[in-house]
Each structure stands twice: as C-alpha cells, then as structure tokens.
Amino acid sequence: MHEPPARRPTSADVARLSGVSRATVSYVLNDDPRQTISAATRRRVHEAAATLGYVPSAAASALRRGRSRLVLLALDPLFSGHISDLIVEGTTERLRREGYVVVRHSHGRPETIVDIAREISAVAVVSLTFLTPAIRRSLQAAGVRRILAAAEVSEGLQGLPDRPWELPVGQLQVDHLASRGYDRLVYALPERSQRLPIAQARLLGVRMECATLGLDQPEVVALPLDRAVIARRLRELSRVPGRTAVCAYEDQIGIGVLGAMADLGWRVREDLAVIGCDDLPVASLVTPSLTTVVGDAAQVGVAAAEAFLQLDDDEVRTGWAADALHYTVVERDST
Amino acid sequence: MHEPPARRPTSADVARLSGVSRATVSYVLNDDPRQTISAATRRRVHEAAATLGYVPSAAASALRRGRSRLVLLALDPLFSGHISDLIVEGTTERLRREGYVVVRHSHGRPETIVDIAREISAVAVVSLTFLTPAIRRSLQAAGVRRILAAAEVSEGLQGLPDRPWELPVGQLQVDHLASRGYDRLVYALPERSQRLPIAQARLLGVRMECATLGLDQPEVVALPLDRAVIARRLRELSRVPGRTAVCAYEDQIGIGVLGAMADLGWRVREDLAVIGCDDLPVASLVTPSLTTVVGDAAQVGVAAAEAFLQLDDDEVRTGWAADALHYTVVERDST
C-alpha cells in the first residue's frame, strides 16, 4: 500500500525513479511513433509511473501542445432529456474512439458556451444550438479550433430562424393524418415553453404539407401541460368534431389532449384523432396509445460526430443537421 | 472590424498595446485585491484586451495556479433525464455564483469519471454516483482536490449498496396506500434496467414500512415497458383483486400498469390501485391520472452545491445525500 504523496507526482519523478530523462518518459507514455525505445526501458517507465500513481497534467500538456482533446457538445436546452441523452451517447461514443473526450453542456443562454469552452480549453465545439456570428467569433478567440453548428443566425435577423430539420416532422404528421382521412387539422403549440421555436418550425412543416396536399391550413392553439386547461381550449375549437385531428408538437401535449378528451367524454378518432412527436417511452403505454413521429436521435449524434471528424483546424461548418435526421411515423390507437 | 489575428493574443500582447508589464495586465484582469492600480491604467488594460479580443488561456492559468475553477458533476446514469436536469440546474446555478464552472458527466462506467476529471483538470468532483475507494484514489492522483460523493462502496462489498435516500420513496408509497385501505401490495421492479439498484432500494423502503405497519410483504414482479407483457404478468399475480395496489418503482412503469389494466378491462382502484414515483409531467395527463411520489430534485442540486462549498481542500465527503431529499405524495386518480 503506497501512501499518497504530499505532492502530485510529475514526469520528472517518473524519470528519476525509472532512471531515464523526462523526454523518454514522455515518449513512452505517449507512444510516440517517431521514437524507438527498448522494451526494457518502456517497461521501467510504465512501472515507475504505476508505482508513483503518475497522472499527466492535462493543463500542462494542453498548454504545451497548444490544444486539448476536449470536445464541447453544446445542446440546445430545447432538446428534451430523453432525446438529448440519445444524441450525447451517439456523439460521445463515436468521438471517444478517435481519442476525443466529449463533455456536454446545455445551459440557458448560448453565451455560456463561450465560458465553458474557454474554461475547459475545448479544442472544438459541436453545437446543436444556433450560434450567432458573435458567439462563433468569441469561441475562436477563446482558442476553439473547430466549430460545428446546426445553424448560424445573424444577430440582425428578424423573426424565427428556420430549423429545416424540423420540417419533416410536420410533413409526416400531415401525410399520416391525411391518409387516415383526417383533413381538418388543429396544431397544438406549447404555451410558454422555451421549445416554442421548435414547435413553430414543425408547424411550418405542417403548413407546407397542407398547401402541397390542398388541405385547409390548420387551426393553431397553444396548450399548457394541464388537462383542465386543455379541455377548455378543446371545447373552444371551431373544427371539432368531424375528420379532425390534433397535431401535437410533441408527445406530452398529445397525451394531455388525450387526457382532456377523456375528461370531456370525446371519442378518440371518431371525435378527434391525435398525433405527437418524439415517441417517449410512455407514448405506447397510455390509453389510448399515442401515434407519434420519431427521429433517430442516436443517429443524429453519430452524424454530428462524423461531420466533426471531417473538419480541418480553424474550420467552421454550419447547417449539417438538415440531412442527418430521419423520421418515421409510429402508428398507434390515437389515429 | 478587426481581422482575427493569426495567433491567439496573449497577456504579453495586451501588455505591449497598453504599455504596461504582463504582471499589471494580470493584476487588472484578475482584480487582484492586494494591488492598487490607477483607474487610468486599468482602463488602458481593459481597452487593449478588448481591442485584441484577448481571452486568457485557461490551461496556462490552471497550470500556474495549480488548480482550475472546474467542478465535475458526475451523475449516476440511473438518474432519468428529467430529474437529472433539475439536479444539474440546481447545482450549476448555486456554484456559478461562487465563481465555479460546472460540467456534467453521466457516462456508463464510473471509471470514466477519472478520465474526464483529468482531461478537464477538474478541481473538484461532485458525484451522485457511488465511488469506490479505488476511483476516489485515482481522482486524487489526477489532482482533484475536493470530492463529494453520495456514497462510497468498498470494492469487496457483497450485495447492493444501500441508497438510504431512496428508502423514503417506498415508505411513502406504502403509507399512502395503507391510508387508502390497500393492504395487499405488489412491487413492480423494472425488467433489465440499469436503474434496478434504485428500484431495489425503494423496494427495501417498502419492505421496511410493511414490517412497521404490520402488512404482508409485497409480491415482487419485474416489468418491461411493454403493455402486452405487463398485462400477461398482471394476470399471473396471486394477489389481485381486492384491496390490492401496485407500487411502481417509477412513473413510466406505473403508466404501463394502467395501460395494461385498460387492456385487461380491470377497474382502477376497485381491482387494482397504482402509485408511481418521479411525477413526470405526463403523470397528471394520463387517464386515469397517476398518483406518485416526488422528490425535490432542484433542492438536491442545491444541497450538493452547499455541501461542496463546505469542503476544504483535499477533503472527501461521503453520504451527504441522505438528508438532502424531501419527498411528498401527489395524490391523483389511480389510488
């Protein structure tokens, strides 16, 4: 049993104990391919390192190398926990195999990305959030060498950025409903949610597909996660009943609509059909079960990693997300 | 508009442009209270830094200071997304006010905590995962100065670590059900879940409370998130119907039980009552709505932060979590 040293051991300690120079220690421990070191020496170094419990200082090696191995994965706080976990896992696993270490961050204001990136000396940022040019510049000033962002928005831009990768959600919802004979649509946005921009992008997809198919544009309603309030709003709708369906921008609201319908005594499908998005685990468990649209989140994570690996130093890439997502409809009892 | 410099500016560049020494730049930028610097000088330094887009190198300052400002928050992957987000937010917000930067990590094997802590040069680790003595020692060898862990488990320990903070969940479930007249209990564990240890700690709470109240011990069943399978398992139960209730270890399984009951044509409460845990947003939206137990997750996050702030350098604290959690029952239609 070795007593923990008062001071953290350095490569000099390892060199001393193994009887070689610090350079050799570094060569051995980093497996430098340009050096040929005898097996005996390697073993001595490894043994000394193990004996001392030597752990290289990441700060020192980042300082000397001029870069770290850290990739900051900045997630839109709009991504829900379930989906976001799948994305993080996909990216982390893929990049780990290339020797990177991935750290997640998903706090409120995008400016905090800069603080974190700087503090951890991130060599790269993969963002599933929008970056403004100002934030991108700050990141580069903070030494981030590669940046991959879902999209970049000009500060001056009026209105909503389009999130083109969300459009297929709305399109698939409409296609599915139309094929089941529902041609009068209600679109359920969230009430007071940070995720409103996502919901509106999906709504845009719905609008586009209604136009394509020659359907009337949807009636739009904002719903909280409160079944009493949802019931009240449903009663005020002008389009119910009759071949009518609610497109919920995500499953929880869809489940809320189903709950409110139960309270109102409305029949599912006959009075109102419902489709959600995300395929939360509970979507299949509720009664009636919820038809929904699901994207391959883990695939998004991997796609982010792949796009990142293509990047050269000091390269910024934007708008990769559009091609990465593939959605499908999961048909259940609510449609 | 300034062209981005080919090279990242350093404090020497700022010193040159503002006509002072690098020491003065450091004093000004770090607001060193032991120095008195004229307002004019301060302004010149700040202006030069802004002009150059100077961002201090975190690697260099960590190397020189011997420590970073980074706290690694290691979360048990067992924490679900929703709960874990609340915890992270609580901790991050509290520690940010003290000048720390909090980064989350929640990958599978606890050993990866060491890799991340080392790579980001974390000054501290706050863990909601169990730490083994070996991992704790590795963290300290990697330069982590403060460690706060929910609990520490010896490698040699047989059986499950008790997670004492989970016990009240089971106790509250039983208390609530008993007070409603349900005295025959079924405990629903997850089938094939990483979260099984949590479920078993909650089950232990149920067992203890049953003993305290003089109830029969629960019948235990493992359920997947698949309503057909759940229905099959429910039919095989020996204790249904009659003043019987299912304690689900968490809400999703509870919702699955309700779904399976609908498929079986069983009446809620009369044939079987259900209580969950976590109070997921959908728990109130499903039909029938799900009674559940909820802990104050944000408070856990804050409690972790507070406990951390009490720590001295090179101090390790374990077992703080037990007192931090407060649970309550949210009563709905399923009981």
Added chain:
DNA sequence: CTGAAAGCGCTTACAG
C-alpha cells in the same frame, strides 16, 4: 504603483 524574473508540468526539436 510597476516591472523583471521564476516557475507551474509538459512536449519536442535538436544534438549526441
């Protein structure tokens, strides 16, 4: 109030 200088721990040309 300011500046010259040391040193944090590492990596890597370069000279043997």
Added chain:
DNA sequence: CTGAAAGCGCTTACAG
C-alpha cells in the same frame, strides 16, 4: 536509442 534545453501562457513573490 537518450538527454539537455527551450518554451507554451500564465501568476506572483520580490525588488524597486
């Protein structure tokens, strides 16, 4: 194959 030495960018006694 190995080692002496420079230097990454910062902070901080210390001497003015």
